[in-house]
Amino acid sequence: MIQHFLNRPRVFLALAATALLVTPSTTAAKAASAPHLKASPTASAASDGQRPGDGTDQQVARFERQLARADYASQQGSEEVFILNQKYCTGAVFSAMWPNPQSPYIISSLPEVPGQAPNTNTPRTWRIRQDEAVVLIGTTPPPVEYFSFDLTMLKGSLPVGPVLWTSVGDPVNLKTIHTRGRTPYSRQFALVITGNRRTRDEVNQMLAASGLGGATTDMTIPPAMFRLGLEAGTDEFLLGIRTSVPKAGFEQALEDYRATPPLQVFRVRPGSGAADQTQPVYQPDPLRVPPLRTSGNGENELNLNPTLQTLRQRIIDAHPGYDVHEEVVQRGFEESYPGLQNNLVIDPPTTGVGALSYDADDPITDNISLPDGSFAVAYGTNHVSTGQATYSSITLNADTKAAVAVEAKDNVALLGSARDFIPDQKNADKFYAWTFSRADNGPTGPHVTQLPSTTTDFCAQYNGTRSVDLSTVRFVARAYMQPDTLTRPALSALLLDRVLVFTPKK
Template sequence: MKNYIMVIIIGVLFTSLTGTALAENVETNMETYDAEAFRQALEQEGFTVQEGELGYFDLIGMLEKGILPSAYGNNPTTKYVAYFVPAATGQGVDERISKLTSTLGMSGNTTPFWNLGPDEAVVFVGRTPPECRYFSYDHYIMHRTIGNERRWLFSNIADTVNDLVIKTEGTPNGSSGNPFNQTTVIIITADRGIDQRIRAAAQSAGYSDDIINTQVLPSTILKMGLENDSDTFAAFVRPALFNDTQAGDDYINNTPATVFRITPNNTTELDPYDYPELRVRGTGQTEFELMDDLEELRIAILNKYNESSATELPTSQAVPVGSDAIQRGINGVGPNNDACYLWTANQTISSPTPPFVNTSLYYPFLREPAITLGNDSNEFIIVYGVNHVATGKATYSNFAIYGADVWNGVRAITDADFNGSAEEYLPDNPNAKYLYVYKLARNCSEDDQYCYEVPSGVGVHGIEPDQPLFVAWRAYMENTTKTGPAYSEIVYDRAIKFDPKS
């Protein structure tokens, strides 16, 4: 009887273990099969399907290797995942782009900057990022021909698909729920009929319509097509501040998704989308009730460092909104509707530039007069302001220090780093919890908790003592509106440069 019971126990354990393993294998195979089933369904629908790749778009790495002349204001808090899309049938990839993609470890026949016909689509199918403070999928116009001039616009086209609005298995039809590590489908297209046909194919392959998102390429403001003077586009996944750093790195380095370029085999009657309705920034509630507290903090900072000479740096909006840059034909430098962007300058960028612009040849107001950070212990920068996360105006915020020539973001300090830092300066002010103070220096003392030592002598990963620099701030996504905070409702962040008195 004991032997019989033992046999049953062993049998149950074996079934449990092998069943788990088989279930894992089935799940893995289903993920592969689903993507393949989707491809087959698209082909049966009358499309040619080319598979692309997803990969980390390492701006600092490409600057370091001489592939790019600038890091273009990289956000050190995030690692962007780019869509690498196959070239259109019968077309090749530009030699410079091919060198860029191969440097990033991608296929030579894919490109992060792609044309798209008015009846084509690019589709992401796979998993969203693991749990993080924020993520979004965003699509950009990169290049446009204006007259005989090819310009780099690098401007977002419309709203993002972010973690508060995305349709996934965990947030069907955009409902509240868990959007992280969930299956989703995102279609980028200019045409309503093509969108509907792709959705039908996805549903026949087992994907619910409740997890399918569309990002519109509005023909009213874009020049679709495969000709040399057509606009080119890009798309990125933008995750920030992963709860589990290792899980985040795994997602960036081996994104569990694929990208399809989808082209109809036969000519179709076009049904172009209109420009999509945008989410509206602003709630009517501002941060301006903290202005007196901020002035009190400013005076406390100046008093604490009164043995040094203080220069209060200007603050302005750094980049235009995408639609403004597109209409004016200027370089937008990668804005996102989910964010506000500020920097230590007295104007917003507004220059037309060629592709792969060398930023050291433009924007002289960032370097004249030059702000530098020498090695003297009495030379430092104090960054301070309103903590936009604490006031509810942002999901996350940060500031970063950049070289003003090649725009290399060295380190970002986030709200998690500076939370509570103003209370030392305003110990009796209950609103200190809504403010912050942080020091940028070459040497931080052991008791200076809120200080970052800016490195030098490490190439593009640091800033040299004589290299002009600037500070830039980002405030991402107000939960109430599910888009970026309104510039008119936030108090601008500030910075003061301190130097030894002569």
Template sequence: MKRYMPLILLGFLFTVLIGTALAQDMEANNKQANDTEAFQQALEQDGFTVQEGELAYFDLLKLLEEGALPSAYGNNPTTKYLIYFVPPAPGYEVDEQISEITSTLGVSGNLTPFWNLRPDEAVVFVGRTPPECRYFSYDHYIMHRTYDNERRWLFANIADTVNNLVIKSEGTPDGEPGNPFNQTTVIIITADRGIDQRIRAAAQSAGYSDNITNIQVLPSVMLNMGLENDSDTFAAFVRPALINDTQAEENYINNTPATVFRITPNNTTELDPYDYPELRVRGTGQTEFDLMDDLEDLRVAILDRYNESNATELPISVWAPVGTDAIQRGINVLGPNNDAAYLWTANQTISSPTPPFFDTSEYYPFLRDPAITLGNDSNESIIVYGVNHVATGKAMYSNFAIYGADTWNGVRAISDADFSGSAEEYLPDNPNAKYLYAYKLSRNCSEDDQYCYEVPYGQGAYGLELDQPFFIGFRIYLENSTKTGPAYSEIVYDRAIKFDPMSSGNMSS
């Protein structure tokens, strides 16, 4: 019996700790529910109609796989996007196509991920931020706009994010440094100063300090606010990336400890619209260009290693411009945010005006002609390489993902956590190899390929077929010193080389 006593004590201690944690979670959830109810009551007493929405995982691959959307629109596989599902304005209903999206995602009731807003209304998030992770942000978008009677999909961010470096929360009051993860916060989306102030007063009366309350402005000067058919349509996302604990991620995504409200004044009020907000400025003056010679050495080493194959060096350019560019030109930019720089293996930046829920297979033919595919020959592969932007200090995380060039389905993202140290096997004597990376994409990774991902096929939207043209998209997220995305003028662009068996293709370099 004595020999088992330590195990019994350990099991008892584990049970006590788990029980304590569960009790603390239950207490926190009860407090949140009580505070939220008090907040809603305070708003109603101030003359608002308050409708409750919810947050849910906006699973673009599932929506594509089940036919609710014709494309995954360049999803970031590192991030499980949460989207605000908002009730329509009082007296309005959700249209049939939107209802198909909500039902596919398991969201019930009269809620929509894409919503109109009167200039005196607001949408409010109240609850807890994501668990500890490399990056999170809250961002708001204009999804649709009417140009000369033509309804277009813009998917354009409006201003800066509320990210983990700037958020006001219980752990980071007034946006000061601290712990931003799993903390209570309030985020108000509105076009009107007066409505913002009234909501803040109601929040304070319910126990939410003003120094944990954030504003995301809808600048009326550049938006078409209102509920009419030609009014702009909006959306709001939460982007948690690389959450440390898998179970914590699952719990947060599937049962987000937060509430979304649509808040409508019962009586007309004199409008006091916000101006366009001041933006955080990209760039520090420090660049990555001192690594160009080292990157060329890495390129040569890669070509030498695979010299029995034909090499095609893929083009590279900026993938998506900022949202204000899209709004001014009426083009679709597929959901960028100001915290990132975006690159892709193409020779043009996206710039097409598109209808709502457009089919990406009908646009951007330069991604498919000439077609770059990935077969299952053991000598066929892609080497993605470049500067490790996290190692240089230009990003808090970076990744790349392979996409079908027709449905823009991102199967998996390879992040800096996966490729850190990978260039040293090509450049063993170069001290700057730690600032570079080289990673292989193949259908057949050997046991010796430590830095290799086997791209799946035969799995619908969750894979890439053998004859399906592809492109690679890169994301470089959040420079710590500026609290926004790195400047394109200061980063060295990532690269990729496609290798084919000698029997096919032509050598290019």
């Protein structure tokens, strides 16, 4: 049995969104087996009676006391909404990399450990000692179509590029997260990110003693695939939160959540008391690569192809005064672990891995010319209506290198839009058709988005000065989390989204 650790000065935790890093101590006691950390008799593993929006201040205070008892060091961090369009326009990133404008990342930023090699993209990416953990405590998003916590590895400079940006296993999403309550929305939770089994077990015990035992979810950085450590050349990581499309009546709640994320993130490590904290205290105890959720439930959309072809012909017939050519989305982003092994970097127009979530299929078109006077009609199956996704969307991006997002429509907005062309088809609501237009006398109606002219200064809205070629566009069709498998739908089960480009006949 390990003796009681000496108390350390308590670390102040701001009530605003903050992050802490925790590490183990070098005392002789800690060289033995993990300490037996008893849960507080008042701690509750789950509380179904929790009110939406209840804060986590009490649990954070208890966790802070547990850290002090265990002689763990900790550091504060912060939360930031990271809008890639804005970051590109202001010069912070070399490319926006085809972002989803409906789901700007909320990113956990962490300070550096004293003595470590500087991070490449401070404070957004961070190195992690092999016996460290990153702990996120907070409240989950309000009711949305989809949310997830995505742990990624990012190698390279965001301002200069190119970058290798890969997912670290499956994300934690609204169906896999543990919370204090029966619903995943607006509930207390904790995430533990580490590659060390002993550290994970100790931190989990501390969270249980703090009242979050039944609301804690583990995320693994497997040392078999990633290089952990604080010296130069080790991998750097980024934790981002996706929040896509509020349920009806929760639009303002989602805006408030993004504006002031109710999250506190901790960097924690066994404390050594030394000024240089880069050396591990615990011996390596590597966690294995977790199994990935398997995509595909045996169902598919392919029997809907006859209606898809009818929809295609009706769209063409509705615009006789134009020449038309067609683009079909294709697999553009490689899965993360194959992409990691092959060093498939993002360097637009090269897509590489593109931080593709294991919860998503993100097929993409080639770059397309869409000059003033022309329009494009994106059409296909509504993957949510067919049961193949929880959230889906079509996004129009611009510029071969900048790859900014100009417009996006989600499955809720797209529902019913195909009836403009196939009202006589019984399965019309399993399809969509949306027009993105630069034609002065082109299509009009509720399912038409009028695009800015190609001469528009795109970056002016962000007070940026970089140029964007709006005449060159690229479409991304997103399909997130098949409900039965809780991961991406099998691409072979989907009818691929398509784009018809109409230009005036000469």
